[in-house]
Amino acid sequence: MKVGMLTSGGDCQGLNAALRGVAKALYNEFGSNVTIYGIRDGYRGLIEGDYHAMSPKDFSDILTLGGTILGTSRQPFKSMQTAEEKEETKLEKMLSTCKRAGFDCLVILGGNGTHKTANLLSQNGINVVTLPKTIDNDLWGTQMTFGFQSAMNIAAQVIDNIHSTAFSHSRVFIVEVMGHKAGWLTLHTGIASGADVIIIPEIPYSAKAVAAAINKRLRVGKRFSIIAVAEGAISKEEAKMSKKEFKAARAAMTYPSISYRLADELKELTGQEIRVTIPGHFQRGGAPCAADRLLCTRLGVAAAELIRKGKFGCMVALQDDKIVPVPLKDVAGKLKSVPPDCELVQTARALGLSMGDV
Numbered sequence: 001m002k003v004g005m006l007t008s009g010g011d012c013q014g015l016n017a018a019l020r021g022v023a024k025a026l027y028n029e030f031g032s033n034v035t036i037y038g039i040r041d042g043y044r045g046l047i048e049g050d051y052h053a054m055s056p057k058d059f060s061d062i063l064t065l066g067g068t069i070l071g072t073s074r075q076p077f078k079s080m081q082t083a084e085e086k087e088e089t090k091l092e093k094m095l096s097t098c099k100r101a102g103f104d105c106l107v108i109l110g111g112n113g114t115h116k117t118a119n120l121l122s123q124n125g126i127n128v129v130t131l132p133k134t135i136d137n138d139l140w141g142t143q144m145t146f147g148f149q150s151a152m153n154i155a156a157q158v159i160d161n162i163h164s165t166a167f168s169h170s171r172v173f174i175v176e177v178m179g180h181k182a183g184w185l186t187l188h189t190g191i192a193s194g195a196d197v198i199i200i201p202e203i204p205y206s207a208k209a210v211a212a213a214i215n216k217r218l219r220v221g222k223r224f225s226i227i228a229v230a231e232g233a234i235s236k237e238e239a240k241m242s243k244k245e246f247k248a249a250r251a252a253m254t255y256p257s258i259s260y261r262l263a264d265e266l267k268e269l270t271g272q273e274i275r276v277t278i279p280g281h282f283q284r285g286g287a288p289c290a291a292d293r294l295l296c297t298r299l300g301v302a303a304a305e306l307i308r309k310g311k312f313g314c315m316v317a318l319q320d321d322k323i324v325p326v327p328l329k330d331v332a333g334k335l336k337s338v339p340p341d342c343e344l345v346q347t348a349r350a351l352g353l354s355m356g357d358v
């Protein structure tokens with residue numbers, strides 16, 4: 001049996017742990033009857049026929065290794081079926097590679113964009129099994145993606161360290177957490193690290209409401225505040241705009257990110273000293289935490305089991321603490337956003353935290 005594996009989209013912690021889980025379980029089940037091929041840089045390698053045979057030792061010693069041993073790239077879904085006249089589309093090129101290489105199936109590790117293309121390959125007759133990765137945790141069909149818990153630990157550590165310096169200087173700190181479309185990472189991190197205000201894309205903020213939360217703390221003698229802001233946060237005014245208006249407004253924004261704009265607004269409204277900290281890609285790097293290693297290994301073994309059973313066209317997902325297959329057609333193109341009234345948001349509000357909206 002020939003199995004092609006690739007990691008696609010933004011990297012995250014646990015990709016190697018998950019590859020290892022799949023490989024170990026396949027070698028254990030099929031021994032020398034399976035050959036695993038590593039496809040370089042995600043769909044780029046599949047498009048260009050860049051793959052190589054791997055051996056069990058390639059998967060040794062990578063459980064705690066950050067990044068991905070296969071490399072990754074972003075290949076937009078919308079570019080998959082378009083091509084110049086007489087040129088093959090990327091989809092056609094990928095199908096040719098699978099045929100030429102004789103892959104019996106593909107194991108694809110990725111997030112939202114990756115799953116749209118994985119579904120497309122599956123609809124075009126390729127046997128596909130996928131694993132859900134992203135620090136954003138915004139993939140539909142799974143309670144949790146891998147990478148999320150490791151990134152949360154890092155972002156929480158950032159806010160923990162900011163606490164002491166914010167306290168010493170009586171400053172307001174804005175910590176910008178990754179997540180353009182979904183606020184899971186900011187919400188979980190904010191609660192886990194004791195932030196005072198949490199701003200996520202799903203709950204548009206008002207600078208006045210954030211200032212009121214800071215001033216309320218000042219009135220009870222708390223001279224510092226920490227605001228966890230998702231990089232994709234939007235204001236109430238922006239939430240009312242059409243997509244086109246919003247794009248134009250953001251293109252005209254002179255600040256490097258939303259946090260700097262908010263910092264200026266808050267300086268004006270509170271008169272306090274404001275600082276911005278952006279951990280950025282630091283949140284995606286380094287070793288996976290133990291919880292992610294465990295999740296990756298469970299998902300990897302479950303993916304190998306689907307291959308053994310010949311059950312394809314599925315993503316292995318965590319639901320009710322069990323690993324279950326979810327059809328790719330149900331996952332592709334769906335974003336798992338934070339419901340604005342979910343239990344965690346209610347928990348934050350019950351603690352007296354501000355969500356930046358009222």
Ligand code: F6P
Pocket residue numbers: 010074111134135136178179180231284
């Ligand atoms: O999808 C994961 C993610 O880290 C997002 O949180 C972030 O908005 C984006 O990727 C950053 O993308 P890039 O690595 O391409 O800069």
